[in-house]
Amino acid sequence: MVAEGVVKTHVLVIGSGGAGVRAAIEASRYGSCALVSKTIIGKGGCTTMAEGGYNAVLREQDDCEIHYGDTMKGGAYLNDPALVRILVRESPDRIRDLVEWGAVFDLTPECHIAQRPFGGQRFPRTCYAGDRTGHEIMATLVERLGSTDVECHHEVSIIDLMTGAEGVSGAIGLDRDGEIQVFLADQTVMATGGGTRIFDISTNSTSGTGDGYAIGYRAGADLIDMEQVQFHPTGAVYPYDARGRLVTEAVRGEGGVLKNVLGERFMKQYDPERMELSTRDVVSRSIATEILEGRGTAHGGVNLDVSHLPREVIEARLPVMLEQFMRYGVDIRDVPMEVAPTAHHIMGGLRINPECRTTKAGLLACGEVSGGVHGANRLGGNALAETQVFGKRAGEYAGRSPKREVEVNRSQVAATSALLESFEQGSVSPAVMRDSLKSAMWEGAGIFRTADKLKKTLATIERLQSEQPVSRGRRGLNDCCTLRNMLGTARMIVSCALLREESRGAHVRSDIRQDWDPSSSPYGHTWISVSGMGIEQVVRA
Amino acid sequence: MKTLRVKVSRFDPQTDTGPTLVEYEVRVHEGARILHVLHAIHDTIDPTLSFRSSCEAGQCGSCAVVADGKPVLACYEEAREGMVIGPLALPVIRDLVVDLVPALNDIPGLVPKQGCQPPSYEEMEAIKPLRSCISCLACLSVCPAVSVIRFAGPTAMRQEMRLALDPRDSVDRVTQAVESGLFTCTSCQACWKVCPKDIRIPGKAIEKLRALAGLKGLTLPRHREVNELIRTTGRSVAPEGPSFLEQVDEVIEPNGEVKGTVGFFVGCMYTMRLPMTPLDAIAVLKRNGIRVIIPKEQICCGSPLIRTGQPDYVRTLQRRNIDAFAFRGIKTVMTMCAGCGSTLKHDYPETIPFRVMDISEVLLEYGIEKPARLNVRATYHDPCHLLRGQGISSGPRELISEVIDLVEMPPVCCGSGGGVRSGVPEEAHALAEKRQEEIKKTGAEWVISSCPFCEFHIAGHTPLPVKNITSVLAEGYREKDRRPHRENQA
């Protein structure tokens, strides 16, 4: 049942999005490195789907301090300041790496990297390649990866980290045929991306199932701020199967306006100064309120209109949007898009230090699976920057780490085998369980939360966790493992949402009145691990 | 919600000897894409169905499948009742999952130069159209060349061109492309037509790389000879007898009432080597009231030079041809060579003072007299430059079905285009042999086409007669004239 041979490497990177591939490229400079991904490397995850851009301070008139301030304010001051300093300071160098490796960003006629305004930022600092920025970054990274000695394992899903007395010593995975594959590593980098697929309406790729959070938790690492889930204001609302698909913030960055069904530019009620380019939490709540109060469109959205922009601008700067809507018969050059909020990004995640080390020895994390950089609300364009800045750091610090004596944990491998066998004896369809979870999360842990609704959702999660999903043959095992991770991640989100008895950033507790604003909140991070959970109290002088 | 029935190819190489089509009936929402149908099958009927997806929004290139014979992105293409869904024509791992990784690894990457300036605005703008590839490999799966000869394939060529345009890259891309099979492309356009990102690889990458190869002196010797011939004679082939142009008057009046007038652009192959075919065409046009003007100073359209990357002399050819027709005030230029037609339509300046129509379009626009039916089963070979180059598919079928019974075969390149017949004859031969296999399967007695290169090339590889559409119509008319009047009316 265990596939031939154990893969032994100095650095094991799990996940092939922007963060994982960047980490692998860097790690390979210091020794052997294996990259394992649930999908074909480069094709999975959310990085390829990122559209709008990458934040970096590149102009004289801009300043890292301003970028720092925007990010902290946008994050409702829940961000880890040390991580934010690193982000803003290193992001320009990381985009230069990409340019050196061949990335094709849009340029100004003066040959500078073009930048567009994004929400919550005082300077237009979002670099882009049309509206396929993430794809451009991913293509560049995969090309670069091809010139390294990184050992690539496509379509192997990690089920659990392997742990021992010395901490994490690698991982146990499942290949396409449902056979176990063991990886042994001195250092393991978790880069599995986000997980908003646990919500009914989500922008994420099919691998956005929160595997890394749940796997890290089970291995004993600390996670922070898991309640902080960003609902992107503008997701598609129809046809049914395309609901949730992201309509990039670049649409508003390029001048798109939001109107309710009465034709009112309603953002002037909610944030007259920043209007459509307010932060995402604010715009999402505004749209949700308009819809709740009956000013939505027939499909249950509001209108996002670019038809006043020159057609060439739409064609050149928003080609993917144009193409995607055209597929469904909507020409955005003439008619508005209908949009509504969609679960987009998990700001919380594995607690890391500036070297990307988690609280568990031998385990590092970078990209969306880590927490702390974005606080309570992420600014558009900061996630791609995060993948590159912290991807490089994780790869470097993992690579530089000394060799260790690591061994295969036989009893853990046996336990994993037993778990998998139990799935073959299971009784409930994982697809049915998944759909129950998604609805429960959307209903109870969405944009507006209350203790009652959260508890109801938690009860559903617990019920689902007590059921046994079934796999017909070994090839369905992956679905069962993924479901287990989705449930684990959902449970952390809901538990932490109950812990945070305040509204902050993306997390809104409509059942709680508070008399403080984010900068004077008595609370710090929520945290959760196998040994417990809690919320940090801030002692203010 | 609605109910859809589809057939999906199921195949597990570990247990099955070959793929089987299984029918499923699922409930899906309005507007559901193929991917949603596959999810529904997986979630509600058979969780062992294997297929790939990731972004579900046309951005990752994981999900390409073949639907009703055509490669598409499963997340983009709307599902239809009765659809047949199979894997791409690449090695199958299971069901709809094919092995993409070896080919992905073959796509070259940039090798940075030390301390070089980033590209300029203009350079970036030139690179961009080649950069939106999502490596779905639909193009590779339909490329006829890769199936018979060592060729890195269309998207690898796209990438070589993208890198050739990039000042940051340190590799000699042109030489590398030549070594990877640049000259094996038949310019069939299949890759472009299936590309979900509409990347025009033959025109924007392959022909451009061939032109760069020319500057390095890497043009194939046979292609250089053709160039020489065109420069000295105005024609891409040498005559083997009196040419068509020598045999006809400049203006040919129709029998009876004049329904329309066209200028006739004959093309090198028909005029120099196969004059009987345009003579048949003239007979058909005459009978159907179309006046034909044939400027005698017309010369090669330039296609052989463009396809083989020798564009220098093309401007001269274009100007002389445009003048020949414009001077006579001709408003409609008719082609009957698929390659000439596609070239005149796409590679000539947009300002040409006439419209270009294939002969099938002309005949259908004016309508034709019914020919006699012949008791023959025939198959039709779609010329690449007619089907994909000009988007003409139903017209020729409509015309020939007036005369014979049509048996279809899949539209695949015969191997005669892109300078391959002259430059890489073993490949052209292998592709024609594959074509002959398909022809055999149909049980047809004739092969019909609408391109002199296809007709000539296929004729060399099949024992069956190979005929042009107009020759078939002409035979229908001759038969009609032979038969007693009564029989024709029956």
Ligand SMILES: Cc1cc2nc3c(=O)[nH]c(=O)nc-3n(C[C@H](O)[C@H](O)[C@H](O)COP(=O)(O)OP(=O)(O)OC[C@H]3O[C@@H](n4cnc5c(N)ncnc54)[C@H](O)[C@@H]3O)c2cc1C
């Ligand atoms: C539609 C969309 C648009 C976005 N646009 C922007 C934008 O314009 N600007 C911006 O800054 N941010 C944007 N974001 C956010 C940003 O793209 C992500 O936060 C970021 O790309 C995450 O990168 P990552 O490397 O951490 O993870 P991902 O890119 O998601 O990659 C995760 C990888 O882990 C693999 N994986 C997952 N689970 C396992 C497992 N169990 N075993 C093995 N491998 C596993 C996956 O297959 C995948 O390869 C967008 C997000 C979405 C969804």
Ligand code: SF4
């Ligand atoms: S060129 Fe087009 S068809 Fe070919 S791999 Fe790229 S996107 Fe797919």
Ligand code: SF4
């Ligand atoms: S034009 Fe035809 S032969 Fe040439 S690369 Fe494209 S598919 Fe292959």
Ligand code: FES
């Ligand atoms: S799933 Fe990504 S292109 Fe279809």
